[in-house]
Amino acid sequence: MPDASKKQGLWNQVADFFGSLKLALVLLLALAAASIIGTVLPQGESLAFYEAHYTPNSYKLIHFFRLYDAYHSFWFLWLLLLLTVNLVVCSLRRLPAVWKVAKAAPRTVTERLFDTLPFHRILTFSSPIPEGRVRLTQLLGRRFGRPRPLPVPDGEAFYLERWRFSRFGVYLVHFSVLILLAGGITSSLYGFKGFLELAEGEKADRIYAQDGKSFQKLGFQVELKKFTMALYPDGTPKEYRSDLLFTDGDGKSLEAAVKVNHPFTHNGFTFYQSSWSRVPQSLRLRLENEQQRLEVALGMEERVPLPGTPYSLKVVRYIEDMARFGPALGLVLFDNQGHMDMGLILINHPEFHGNRIKDYRLRVLDLKTRYVSGLQVNRDPGIGFIWVGASLMLLGFLSTFYLSHRQIWVWFRERKDPADRLLTEVYIGATAHKHREAFFRILERSLQGIEGGRS
Template sequence: MSQDIVCDCGHKNPEGTILCEACGKPLKDDETKPILNMRYEGSARRSQTYKKTPIDKIWNFFSSVKVGITLIILVLIAVAIGTIFPQDVYIPANADPETFYKDQYGILGEWYKALGFDHLYNSWWFVILLGLLGLSIIVASIDRFVPLHRALKNQKVTRHDRFMKKQRLFGVTLSNSPEKQLEMAAKALKEKRYRVKEEDGNLFAEKGRFSRWGPYVNHIGLIIVLIGGMLRFFPGMYTNEVLWLHEGETASVPGTHDQYYLTNHQFIFQTYDPDDKKYKEALKDAGGAIAKNYQSNVTLYKAEGHPILGEEPKLKKVKNAGVRVNHPLKFDHYQLFQSDYRLGELYKMNFKLIDKRNNQPHGEISVNLFNPKRLYHLGKGFRIKLLDYFPDFYFNKKGEPASKSDNPNNPAFIFKMYSPDHPKGETNFIAIKKNLEPLGKNDYKMVLSGLKTRNVSGFVVKRDFTIWIVFAGAIIFLIGVAQGMYWNHRRIWLKRKGDDIWMSALTNKNWYGLKKDLHYLTGESGLSEPVDRLEEKIYRQERGMKA
């Protein structure tokens, strides 16, 4: 059973209390210290009182600010180390993360990877660290808020003599008319917007108490931010997809469950004019073009009904938009960002059929590299048949032509050329800088006569319901810090001792401001100004006087 401590003034304080909640009498006091430590009003931290079950022990551990600061510093050190080498998401796309760190950074890189610093923010130990920090924030706040709230609620007007004397600001006035002076003091304090209470001729003035709740408000904000971070891992809360779309193509927007489709009409890449008067010098120094605009002109469609996967949906136009950096396209909680591009990818190749004997052309065909046709008619008995097509051509192990992928990185073709004089056709193999006649000498040949390229836009599709939670948390945090930092909790006690008036004053910060209030108070009431005993101490020490 915990023992309440009953103070002389009759107030019952919980075990562990340092200063009586009501009158402020020091219950457990270091007599040698001339100024009282007013942290948490000398109230009892709830966890200090009893230690029994394992739950209480865990609680006590995380209630300590020492533990809290340690966790903050551990997080600080961890993320600082995490910036020494790049995170795995920022290493070059073609690098193998398994070997990249060792190859690039040697033994340090190897350790970095082994300890999980390469994906720090998704490593289990970092998540645990943040979780423990969250626990510490919650536990320490509850543990301090409850008793502090109690102590501030139970304050009495009349304070114990020792409490008064041991404040940093303390002064005594020998008064001829104490009632009158106290009355004037009350008036002056009210003018300075203090809430003034009176009891047995003593005064207690207080303002800005709400600033004491600032830390708890901002800690609630932080907890909400952490919850927001965690919710990102909840299915459906966070969508992050990439969409590469060629000019002229339409595709379903990933992450939207085939509800939305996008057509990319054109990708625009603009640079600053190198002759621009304003920027001439900088552009010369940069040694190349500086980008001015990345933009994709797109049309967004919504699919009607709920088409089955793969089915051609009926599309209804939603809007046209120019998606630029800093100006994402927003629709239905989604954001579509212009995030990357590739310029001038091969799209179509044109070939001319030429009679080698007289260099006479017999028409031209255009082959769509993404969707070639089998037959191309040139008229007058000439036609071309595409026998085979290798978008990403190489010779495989057997020495046959093959394709590495379906991207037209290195297109190659086998054409059969039919002409009036060769009705059975001649075969021509064409690749970049290659023109072979694998089945003997031909009279005709295909000659590359033109290229059509097109750009590709890289989009990022996001839907993030956690943003609003994180944002709300951040706002609450800011309100909390502003509340705690931009306002001060000031208190002034005036106590009658016969014809003497004792005055003590306390603030949680900005003593200078409090002193200005006191200056006004003493000026109005004729009370003598209290002494700053901290300054006095240094002043005396430096002059070799006794403290």
């Protein structure tokens, strides 16, 4: 017995801890702090971005705690799990008492019952019981539910109730929160957020995560058919749009347009218009030094040998506007020993003294560019949980804050007045577990509609 008592005591302590209001408040404050971090600190950038923009110590904290992706971090997942346990324990400990009250039969009708109810009235009718019962049951039944007869020692009695289920409104809210947490945990464990850059005419069947290493296969192919941009009179972008073609493994295809704030979802992946850029489609360069002059044609990321030299050239970067000097190209010159020289040339300023690499002066003879659409791609398997949880939470709030379990007892008894005339006395009592004053006002107005009665 002592061992059993100790185990029971330990279990109660554990249940008290996980079901405490203090723990719930701490977890909610921690989740609020996490939301602030996720809002203030840029999310989804590369680790190089955080290393470049924050101090070494701050970068270490960001990297260790995965603050760059706070909502998918291990500690955020543990906060959600602890809040789930807290809600479950709280609900299970309090639900039996509420269930017992909600399932209890109506209290027995006696004169003492009406003295203990917060609302009680006595009406007198000059008509016999059947006539008064019909009038009163019709009047109350329209507003407060179907009358149910109750056993009484004399006369007749009935009971009305409405919205018994409202006692469980708070548990519906708890259940909705659990569903929302399940959605968050599902998204954290199985969701994926990546980025996809497509030039017009390009196709892809996978997306890469923010670290640039891990990737997610789409299970279908997406092609950028066309990228269009609308501009304001001053030349700034007004709207940009990607016309995409989705092709499934069975050959079925679907065209869709993705614009800013107008995403499109295909097979569980949602495509958002995130950014745009331009890259060289074709390029002709002139390279010259004191001994020779060369002209080469090449494309982006294409390594081309320079005739008559031990060198090859590659375009590795295109900048739309370099410090307000217009577009610029980043170039790498390779020798046959694997050594590299790098340079950055201004396309619209051929006279710029920095337009050179090794001993070559460079000049862009012709440049054609094409648009590249930057698409953010998300897969969120928890979104169904979110919709269901949000809907149930709305119903739970409506039940909790706007409805109450309303109960009415009515007892008809006959007696004779001093003139030996038959009268009917009607005892009316009512209660509600919430919003009593509003309920009693409605009931008073309903009783005033009975002719021939008096309080």
